[in-house]
Amino acid sequence: MSDQHIISLLEERPFSELSENELSAIRAHVSTCDDCSRQCDAAQISALLLTQRAAATFGPSPFFHTRVMATLRERESASQPWAWTRVWRAAGALASSMVLTVAALGALTFAIPGSAETALVQDIAANSYSAEEVIFNQAEIADEKVSDGQILKSLYGVEEEAGK
Amino acid sequence: MDLELARLARNGDESAFEEILRRYSPRVFHVASRFFRERSQVEEAAQEVFLKAFTELGKFEGRGSMEGWLTRIATNTCLNMLRSSKRRPELTAADLNEEQSDWLESKMAQGALERHQASERSAVAADLAGRVLQTLSPDDQLVLTMIDGEDSPVREVVEATGWSESKVKVTAFRARRRMREAVEKLLRR
Numbered sequence: 001m002s003d004q005h006i007i008s009l010l011e012e013r014p015f016s017e018l019s020e021n022e023l024s025a026i027r028a029h030v031s032t033c034d035d036c037s038r039q040c041d042a043a044q045i046s047a048l049l050l051t052q053r054a055a056a057t058f059g060p061s062p063f064f065h066t067r068v069m070a071t072l073r074e075r076e077s078a079s080q081p082w083a084w085t086r087v088w089r090a091a092g093a094l095a096s097s098m099v100l101t102v103a104a105l106g107a108l109t110f111a112i113p114g115s116a117e118t119a120l121v122q123d124i125a126a127n128s129y130s131a132e133e134v135i136f137n138q139a140e141i142a143d144e145k146v147s148d149g150q151i152l153k154s155l156y157g158v159e160e161e162a163g164k
Numbered sequence: 165m166d167l168e169l170a171r172l173a174r175n176g177d178e179s180a181f182e183e184i185l186r187r188y189s190p191r192v193f194h195v196a197s198r199f200f201r202e203r204s205q206v207e208e209a210a211q212e213v214f215l216k217a218f219t220e221l222g223k224f225e226g227r228g229s230m231e232g233w234l235t236r237i238a239t240n241t242c243l244n245m246l247r248s249s250k251r252r253p254e255l256t257a258a259d260l261n262e263e264q265s266d267w268l269e270s271k272m273a274q275g276a277l278e279r280h281q282a283s284e285r286s287a288v289a290a291d292l293a294g295r296v297l298q299t300l301s302p303d304d305q306l307v308l309t310m311i312d313g314e315d316s317p318v319r320e321v322v323e324a325t326g327w328s329e330s331k332v333k334v335t336a337f338r339a340r341r342r343m344r345e346a347v348e349k350l351l352r353r
Contacts, residue, residue, distance in 0.1 A: 011340045014312040042348040053293030054313030057197035058206045060189040068214050
């Protein structure tokens, strides 16, 4: 039996499944081959260790079921829509209303007074008359029906009276 | 009955899920014990398995047994937990404690090819086995523990993992070699 054959026998199946014939062949071989003898020892100890490992199992502790159920309830309640979602929605509404208020105050403070001022200046400019306008655009000044004589009098009347 | 329990639990009946826990937690613990050496780790894994099972109750259609369904969830959950944890470095004889060294020496002193059928229980050996297994990949650990340790048929590993039969056999073949090499290092003094 070759070395390779011994090794493959040890790897093909669990040690406990080797037949008596196979074990006899291995015994015969390892008595003359140190390398295979060492590997055979290691394989046997591996098999024994694995058997011992498989026998060492744990069972559930008395509180295991309670703990799992508690964790489950905790996770379920955390995933309820009324928890975080509702808080998030309320916070969102509050934030939105605050932003709107600030925007409205900003508009009142800066936008409206500015436009009122501009409108006032424009209004004054539109309603002011120069002496020339009063003289030459009388027809356009509809609500002030004054005659040329009255205008001349208002303009030069003081001087004329002074001249007299 | 299992299908009915699953339906009730899915609809919010806590007592139904508690019944599932009561019936199948020993099985889930047994599966988790294949992967972890400490009770706290086994409990943590088992809890994760049941929490996962709860969220996937809708997928249980009752075609197979609930035990088989939970075994598969447990196996995959534990495999993923092991994969995400760091693998232990190589173990040498210098890393063993006195009890473990003594146990190895006593086994080496026994006659060749006679001791593999030893039936005594040894906590030292179980712990040592756990340490050696931790140097292997999670897949290797599972296959070796089930086939070589528990004498489970290949078919059972196929059902627990969802792997093909040939993958299980090839993994077992390679895992035996790696385990043997790891033990051989401990025997070199």
